[in-house]
Amino acid sequence: MTDLTPAVQNFIVHWGEMGERWGINRTVAQIQALLYISPQPLNAEEISRTLSVARSTVSVGLHELQYWGIINVVHRLGDRTDYYELIGDVWEMFRLIADRRIQNELDPTVIMLQDAVNRLGDDSEETHTKKKLSELLDVLETASNIYTEFRKVPTKIIARIAKTGDIVGMILRLAREK
């Protein structure tokens, strides 16, 4: 860590802390930050030394990042160690992370709610429960749909609109049309 500039150190530490708050392992987030800021791909050994964490920890951390699909393994001629680099498009990176989180932490809830709503009868005892769970299900499904729709739009276009476009106006206009 000491062979990094103060700005980079600060960035990595901060990113790790923020990752933690989002339920992401601090070390994993730090590895991600390091790979992001690094001008060239790094191998596990270099990461281990730079962040002062055990190589085994780096190993599992890299697997986590690979699971998210946000790192590539690259090789050098005549060198069989694995070098890792973060995928180039930052927007795409966040989308891949979001994909996984939705898949792991939203979809199961939707399924559970669908299941519950299907099972529940209409007797007075359960009718309130059914109503509330249906409402929640509806919100989550709708949110999921919005994400899926957005997912289809190329990141470049989203970024461009966000900078120049009047999103509120657009939405209200659309709402009136329908």
Next chain:
Amino acid sequence: MTDLTPAVQNFIVHWGEMGERWGINRTVAQIQALLYISPQPLNAEEISRTLSVARSTVSVGLHELQYWGIINVVHRLGDRTDYYELIGDVWEMFRLIADRRIQNELDPTVIMLQDAVNRLGDDSEETHTKKKLSELLDVLETASNIYTEFRKVPTKIIARIAKTGDIVGMILRLAREK
């Protein structure tokens, strides 16, 4: 917990587990779920008994929910016990949670990045760092803007569009216009 129907028990347990994955204390998430599903407001004692957690734990959990702004305290005539209920609009609830998370877990990062980019010079040593941090900052600021814009649109309209509207088409149309 045993005086709840199996469907409700299942819902609360599941919600607690999912909350955990999003970095939310399991018990806090369970309290939230219980208040959501309950037909009437509950007091700390009732929550404590129902979920089999200590009253002190319920106390801090309720403060957490209050911090998010998603519960109301209500009183009954001639009863100084505090009763708690979740705010009525589910969309609004998620928005309030999102607001807090952005404020606590995104804004500080944006500030840190702005700060870093401002400090960094243009010497060859730091130019790469500056470029990468700028890029990240740009993405986060843009994402933040998108959220802020959406935040202005009433939830009812968003929900309606999501169900009936062709969001992708709309966005692409807008992209062409600009």
Next chain:
DNA sequence: GGATGATTTCGGTTTTTACCGAACCAACTG
């Protein structure tokens, strides 16, 4: 078919987080 070097697995330890319950505080009651 070893030997070498890279990577992964796993048991034990450390660190962090969550939780309990007793003590404390505040407001009301008789």
Next chain:
DNA sequence: CAGTTGGTTCGGTAAAAACCGAAATCATCC
């Protein structure tokens, strides 16, 4: 004003998560 009830704070403990390092596995090279 002593007793009761509701609510909070906080120190100690229990549970969970992260981490290390040694041993095992894997892959490649000679």
